[in-house]
Every structure is written in structure tokens, then in C-alpha cells.
Amino acid sequence: xxxxxxxxxxxxxxxxxxxxxxxxxxxxxxxxxxxxxxxxxxxxxxxxxxxxxxxxxxxxxxxxxxxxxxxxxxxxxxxxxxxxxxxxxxxxxxxxxxxxxxxxxxxxxxxxxxxxxxxxxxxxxxxxxxxxxxxxxxxxxxxxxxxxxxxxxxxxxxxxxxxxxxxxxxxxxxxxxxxxxxxxxxxxxxxxxxxxxxxxxxxxxxxxxxxxxxxxxxxxxxxxxxxxxxxxxxxxxxxxxxxxxxxxxxxxxxxxxxxxxxxxxxxxxxxxxxxxxxxxxxxxxxxxxxxxxxxxxxxxxxxxxxxxxxxxxxxxxxxxxxxxxxxxxxxxx
Numbered sequence: 001x002x003x004x005x006x007x008x009x010x011x012x013x014x015x016x017x018x019x020x021x022x023x024x025x026x027x028x029x030x031x032x033x034x035x036x037x038x039x040x041x042x043x044x045x046x047x048x049x050x051x052x053x054x055x056x057x058x059x060x061x062x063x064x065x066x067x068x069x070x071x072x073x074x075x076x077x078x079x080x081x082x083x084x085x086x087x088x089x090x091x092x093x094x095x096x097x098x099x100x101x102x103x104x105x106x107x108x109x110x111x112x113x114x115x116x117x118x119x120x121x122x123x124x125x126x127x128x129x130x131x132x133x134x135x136x137x138x139x140x141x142x143x144x145x146x147x148x149x150x151x152x153x154x155x156x157x158x159x160x161x162x163x164x165x166x167x168x169x170x171x172x173x174x175x176x177x178x179x180x181x182x183x184x185x186x187x188x189x190x191x192x193x194x195x196x197x198x199x200x201x202x203x204x205x206x207x208x209x210x211x212x213x214x215x216x217x218x219x220x221x222x223x224x225x226x227x228x229x230x231x232x233x234x235x236x237x238x239x240x241x242x243x244x245x246x247x248x249x250x251x252x253x254x255x256x257x258x259x260x261x262x263x264x265x266x267x268x269x270x271x272x273x274x275x276x277x278x279x280x281x282x283x284x285x286x287x288x289x290x291x292x293x294x295x296x297x298x299x300x301x302x303x304x305x306x307x308x309x310x311x312x313x314x315x316x317x318x319x320x321x322x323x324x325x326x327x328x329x330x331x332x333x
Contacts, residue, residue, distance in 0.1 A: 013299055035152045038152055046072075068159075075161045087127075088123055105182075106182070126163050202267065227281060280318075
């Protein structure tokens with residue numbers, strides 16, 4: 001697999017290689033720093049002669065506060081930026097379809113694993129670089145992310161433009177009951193906890209206690225679809241702190257306060273640049289879910305169990321074609 005990737009790199013022109021690196025670096029810096037940069041810019045402008053601009057924006061943002069949870073403002077222009085294709089080609093990334101998704105139904109796609117930045121999920125479902133609309137005509141992918149991002153001035157506009165939504169109950173309710181049919185709501189189930197488990201060659205998903213997405217699926221009659229991104233854990237090398245160490249305690253405190261865990265990671269070069277490792281995101285078959293406005297705990301447990309079985313079957317059924325050996329196992333915790 002490594003030889004194949006190196007062969008692809010050799011065939012690229014210097015310009016193509018440069019564009020890919022710049023595009024990926026842009027994504028990394030956006031993920032890590034754009035929120036802080038937007039807040040810093042607005043605060044700075046408040047102390048200049050341009051103070052009316054941030055003031056008017058803050059007033060407008062308050063009026064627009066609930067828009068992210070009411071359908072957002074996704075734009076095909078941003079989702080089709082050529083830059084996303086350069087990001088795709090850097091690794092490279094691929095989206096694989098295993099079954100049809102009916103455009104007359106709604107779905108909840110559980111994406112695993114989280115990895116450090118969920119780059120496979122973002123590229124596959126918040127951009128059209130991997131051809132989601134071509135693979136699933138009539139179905140709209142809706143990636144749900146940390147709700148706090150939509151409170152950050154300016155940054156929220158960018159997130160909405162890519163078709164991201166808060167992973168909150170009002171947002172999920174709107175997407176699954178007030179936005180028509182053909183919505184594929186994508187949730188990275190493991191979240192911040194799973195990001196700390198991201199290690200090369202490790203296939204661990206955190207979901208035994210994550211049942212909220214199943215309850216929502218039952219409440220709105222949305223079929224469940226397992227998704228696995230092979231290679232997501234290989235694109236960075238994370239520094240793992242031992243339990244109860246100072247670094248571990250700081251990570252847990254930050255996760256409790258902010259909702260996500262800061263990972264100390266290293267890349268291939270320039271410190272943050274990810275490794276050129278293929279990432280293949282495989283979309284599994286839908287699990288039919290009945291509509292139960294008030295599901296019982298037994299029903300939630302039943303469909304949660306079916307989902308875990310389907311995820312394990314998906315993982316083992318495609319691991320060989322996605323570059324893993326037969327000895328690789330999926331650990332569900």
C-alpha cells in the first residue's frame with residue numbers, strides 16, 4: 001500500500017503537489033486556529049475606528065442565533081471548491097457505496113472512528129470532493145459537529161456554508177422532520193472521547209454508552225447506517241499521556257469545559273501536515289428503524305445492538321480491500 005501511494009506521489013507535478021499541500025494546510029489551520037482568529041479580529045476591531053462593523057455583526061448574530069439549528073445556510077459554491085479535491089488527492093481519500101439510500105427516506109449515518117480531526121468525514125460529507133451526490137442521487141449529506149462552533153462570530157458562517165450543523169436535539173429534529181426527505185444526517189459517534197484513542201493501526205470505537213443517536217432515529221423513524229473510515233487513525237501520530245498524568249488531567253479538564261479534547265499530535269512534515277495515508281470511507285447498508293415518538297429503553301437497546309453488529313460486519317467485510325490484514329479486529333468500548 002505504501003509503495004502504491006509513493007508511486008502516485010511521483011506521478012504528480014510539482015504544481016499539483018504544492019496545491020495539495022497548501023489545501024491541506026489551509027484545512028488544518030482552519031480547524032485549529034480560525035475560531036480563535038475570528039474572535040481576535042472582532043475584539044480588535046471593537047477598539048478601532050471600525051467598531052461599528054463588529055457591533056452590527058454581533059447584533060445581527062443575536063438575531064440569527066438559531067439559524068444553524070434551523071437548516072443553516074449551506075452553499076454549493078463552497079462545497080464544490082476545487083481546493084477540496086486537492087485535499088482528497090493528498091492522501092488520497094475515497095467514498096465507497098455498498099447499498100442504495102432511498103431519497104424518500106431520512107437517515108442517521110454513524111461515522112467511525114473520530115480520528116484527530118475527522119478529515120475523512122468532513123471531506124466525504126461536507127464537500128462534494130468524493131462525489132457523495134453522484135453516489136447517492138437525491139440524498140443530501142448533513143455533517144453534524146460541535147455546537148459551540150456556531151457561536152463563534154464569522155467562523156459560524158464558514159461552517160454553515162459547508163453544510164455543517166450543530167449536533168443538538170433541535171438541529172437533528174429540524175433535519176429529520178422539517179427539511180423534507182432525503183437527508184443523511186452524519187454524526188461522528190465517538191466524539192471527543194474517541195479522538196484520544198486515535199492511534200495508527202488501532203481500530204477502537206467508543207459507542208457502547210452512546211445511544212442518543214439511536215433514540216433520535218426511533219423518534220423520527222430514520223434508518224441507521226454504519227460508516228467506517230479506514231485509515232483515519234493513520235494520518236497523524238498522537239502523543240498519548242498516561243492516565244492520571246498532568247497532560248491527561250489537562251485533556252480531561254479541557255474536554256469537560258469545552259466539549260472536545262485537545263490532542264497533541266505530529267504529522268509527516270511542517271509539524272502539522274498529515275501523513276500520506278489512504279483514507280477510504282465505506283457507507284454500509286441501512287438498518288430499518290420504525291417510528292416511535294416515545295421509544296422505550298428496550299427498543300433503544302435493541303436497535304443499538306443491531307447497529308453495533310452491522311458496524312462490526314461492515315468493518316470485517318471491507319478491511320481487506322481497504323488495506324488492513326485479516327488479523328485486524330474492531331474493538332468496541
